[in-house]
Amino acid sequence: MKIRLYLVDDHQVVRTGLRMLLDNEEDVHIVGEAGTAREAIEAVEKLKPDVILMDIGLPDMSGIEATQKIKSAHPEMAVVALTIHEDEEYFFRMLDAGASGYVPKRAAPEELLTAIRSAAKGEVYLYPSMAKLLVKDYLAQEHTLDGASSLDGLTDREQEVLKHLVEGENNEDIARILVISPKTVARHRENIMHKLNLHTRSELVRYAIRKGIIKA
Numbered sequence: 001m002k003i004r005l006y007l008v009d010d011h012q013v014v015r016t017g018l019r020m021l022l023d024n025e026e027d028v029h030i031v032g033e034a035g036t037a038r039e040a041i042e043a044v045e046k047l048k049p050d051v052i053l054m055d056i057g058l059p060d061m062s063g064i065e066a067t068q069k070i071k072s073a074h075p076e077m078a079v080v081a082l083t084i085h086e087d088e089e090y091f092f093r094m095l096d097a098g099a100s101g102y103v104p105k106r107a108a109p110e111e112l113l114t115a116i117r118s119a120a121k122g123e124v125y126l127y128p129s130m131a132k133l134l135v136k137d138y139l140a141q142e143h144t145l146d147g148a149s150s151l152d153g154l155t156d157r158e159q160e161v162l163k164h165l166v167e168g169e170n171n172e173d174i175a176r177i178l179v180i181s182p183k184t185v186a187r188h189r190e191n192i193m194h195k196l197n198l199h200t201r202s203e204l205v206r207y208a209i210r211k212g213i214i215k216a
Contacts, residue, residue, distance in 0.1 A: 002026075003120040006049035007033040008040040008066070009082070010058050014105075018053065021109055028116065035059075037066035044070060049077060051119045054099070056083040056090055064090070064097045071098030075170040078119035082112065095202030100168050101125040122167045124205060153195050161188040166201070166208045 005028055009015050015033045022028045031047045034040035037058045044052060052070065056063035067079045080101035081094045091102055100123070101115040107127055118125035154162065157178075164174040171185040178185070198204055 002029040003051055003116060004029055004031045004047070004049045005116065006031055006040065006044055006047060006052045008035075008037070008052060008058070008063065009033075009055040010035045014055075021112075022116075025113065028113075037061040037063065041066060041069055044074065044077065048074075051078045051080060051116050053082050053116070054079050056081060056085055056094065064093050067094065067097040067099055071168070075168060076173070078122070078168060080115050080119050080125070092202045095205055096200045098168060098201065103127045122169070124166065154192060158188050158192050158195075161185060162192050162204065162208060165189060165192075166205045 005022065007015050007018055007030060009018070012035065015035075019030060019033075022030055031049050032043050034043055035058075037060050040052070040054075052067075054063045054067055058066065063081065063083070067081075070077060070079060075098070078100040079098060080103060081090075081099050082103050082105060083090065084105050085091075086104050094102055100119040103112050103115045103125075104127055111127060115125040115127075160178060161174060164177065169177070171182045171189070174185045175182040192204075193199065196204075196207055198207060
């Protein structure tokens with residue numbers, strides 16, 4: 001089954017280059033493209049792509065805000081950031097918005113394809129230089145957390161819920177997979193955040209990678 005991919009970048013030459021690259025892949029089908037965030041938000045409602053390749057620097061609103069809007073309305077859609085920005089601010093904000101991948105535009109084509117395929121499978125993919133930011137962040141957190149106990153103490157069920165949360169699934173999806181009610185998922189989610197003293201999705205992703213629950 002082909003991955004239905006939607007391209008969002010305000011530069012036509014970039015979109016054309018991406019089409020030339022991705023059209024050669026048997027498992028990828030580009031269903032559309034947009035040069036603005038609003039155009040993309042409207043189009044994905046009709047096209048229902050599996051993965052959206054999202055630039056951050058768009059003319060009408062940031063790719064971060066566009067990702068938030070899309071993931072809020074369609075949590076099943078995966079978003080992969082493809083951007084010139086490689087600093088912590090954009091990286092962590094994009095994770096918080098719900099992105100499943102982060103790839104700089106200087107990356108090799110193979111890296112981009114890996115990110116797209118990983119996102120389509122519900123996995124999280126981070127370019128190596130971005131993963132280094134996570135390591136740096138972990139080291140900084142170790143000086144502020146109250147020992148290992150602030151990271152541990154999750155039950156087996158809470159670890160299952162956490163794995164699905166960081167992979168971008170919503171409460172209803174998790175409830176169906178684990179055969180529990182959405183209210184129970186919500187309670188587990190609240191307990192996870194409280195036990196780990198975490199507040200955002202990017203913090204959950206960082207924790208999950210650090211503990212080996214998912215891989216960068």
